[in-house]
Amino acid sequence: MGKKKIKSPGFGTNKRKVVLDTNIFISSVLFRGKLEIIARNWKNGAFEFLLSKEVLNEYIRVLHYPKFALSGKEIKGIIEEELLPYITPVITHSNEQIVKNDPSDDKFFILAIDGKADVIVNGDSHILSIKKYKGTVVMNAAEFLEN
Numbered sequence: 001m002g003k004k005k006i007k008s009p010g011f012g013t014n015k016r017k018v019v020l021d022t023n024i025f026i027s028s029v030l031f032r033g034k035l036e037i038i039a040r041n042w043k044n045g046a047f048e049f050l051l052s053k054e055v056l057n058e059y060i061r062v063l064h065y066p067k068f069a070l071s072g073k074e075i076k077g078i079i080e081e082e083l084l085p086y087i088t089p090v091i092t093h094s095n096e097q098i099v100k101n102d103p104s105d106d107k108f109f110i111l112a113i114d115g116k117a118d119v120i121v122n123g124d125s126h127i128l129s130i131k132k133y134k135g136t137v138v139m140n141a142a143e144f145l146e147n
Contacts, residue, residue, distance in 0.1 A: 015045070015046070015047050015048045016047045016048065016118040016119055017047070017048045017050055017088070017115060017116060017117045017118050017119075018042075018047045018048065018049055018050060018117060018118065018119045018120075018121060018144075019050050019055070019108050019111050019112045019115070019117045019119070019120045019121070019136075020038070020049065020120075020121050021105075021108055021120065021121060021122040021123060021124065021127070022055075022058050022059055022062050023122075023123045023124070024038065024121045024122065024123060024141055025059055025083075026059070026062055026063065026068075027141075029078055029082050029083075030068065034141070034142075034145070035141055037145060038121070038141065038144070038145070039082065042086050042087075043082075043086050045086075048088050049086055049087045049088060050087070050088050050090050050111055050112070050115040050117055051083075051087040051088070051089060051090065051111070052089070052090050052091070052092045052107065052110070052111040052114070052115075053091075053092075054092065054107040054110070054111070055107055055108065055111055056079075056083075058107065059079070059083070060075065060079065063075045063078060063079075088115070090111055090114055090115035091114070092107075092110045092111055092114045092115075093114055094110045094113045094114050095110070096109065096110060096113070098110075098130070098133060099126065099127060099130070101126040102124075102126060102127075105124070105126075105127055108120055108122070108127070109133055109136070112133070112134075112136040113133075113134055113136070116135075117136045118135075118136065118137065119136065119137050119138075119139060119144060120136055120137070120138045120139075121139060121140070121141055121144045122138055122139075122140065123140060123141065128140060
């Protein structure tokens with residue numbers, strides 16, 4: 001037997017380079033439901049998961065929130081087993097101000113620029129309102145899974 005590979009519709013042979021916002025990453029690894037397929041797809045290689053040091057630090061910071069009740073060992077396991085083996089690391093150099101309402105979200109666009117991402121998957125309305133930036137499309141999880 002072995003693990004069954006699951007791919008969502010729309011993934012062809014050309015892998016899209018994708019940046020996942022923190023809430024999308026957290027939901028896909030911690031909760032059962034529709035977004036779980038995103039985690040399955042990055043593990044199956046259905047898309048190229050881009051990650052920078054700044055975004056990784058954000059993921060780790062949010063995983064430590066008390067509402068998730070995760071131990072340090074559980075967080076380490078998520079990062080080392082669910083994430084790092086499947087990512088494409090990107091060293092970021094750009095220094096742009098893109099998200100006026102929340103400059104802390106610029107790190108996702110900077111990763112997209114420097115990693116030449118095709119898509120940023122996000123759930124925040126102020127980011128989704130940008131729609132496209134320097135060739136990178138911004139979409140919500142449902143749109144991403146449909147395309």
